[in-house]
Structure formats: C-alpha cells, structure tokens
Amino acid sequence: MSGENTELGLNNLAWFKSSYSAGDGGECVEVATGPATVHVRDSKDTTRAALAVEPTAWAAFLRFAAR
Numbered sequence: 001m002s003g004e005n006t007e008l009g010l011n012n013l014a015w016f017k018s019s020y021s022a023g024d025g026g027e028c029v030e031v032a033t034g035p036a037t038v039h040v041r042d043s044k045d046t047t048r049a050a051l052a053v054e055p056t057a058w059a060a061f062l063r064f065a066a067r
Helices: 003-007 055-065
Strands: 029-033 038-042 051-053
Touching (some): 038 055
C-alpha cells in the first residue's frame, strides 16, 4: 500500500463500491466517509492516492450526477 494512504488511515475506513461500477472489472469507484471528509478511490488500484472532499462538496456532486 502507498505510504500516503497508510499515513492518512485510509486503510481503516469502510470502503463501499459504487452500485454503478461495472462487474467486469471496468470503471470501479469506491467511497468511504470519515468524520469531516469523503474519500473516493479507484478500486482496481487502491495504492493510488484517494480524492478527499468535504461532505458538502460530495453532496453537491451527487445532486449534479443524479440529473
């Protein structure tokens, strides 16, 4: 695992795969929520850095994506 993910404690979060992720190993996204941050990562390569956003920004993204 990358040092960045380990240092931030991201390995201890509960990650959930998107229900829109393809089952054939295609585009897969995982999301985990922390006390003040929502983390998003590529489930095929969890050693890469995760994107971290504030919960309000994540909620705005979800509203936009649901259109």
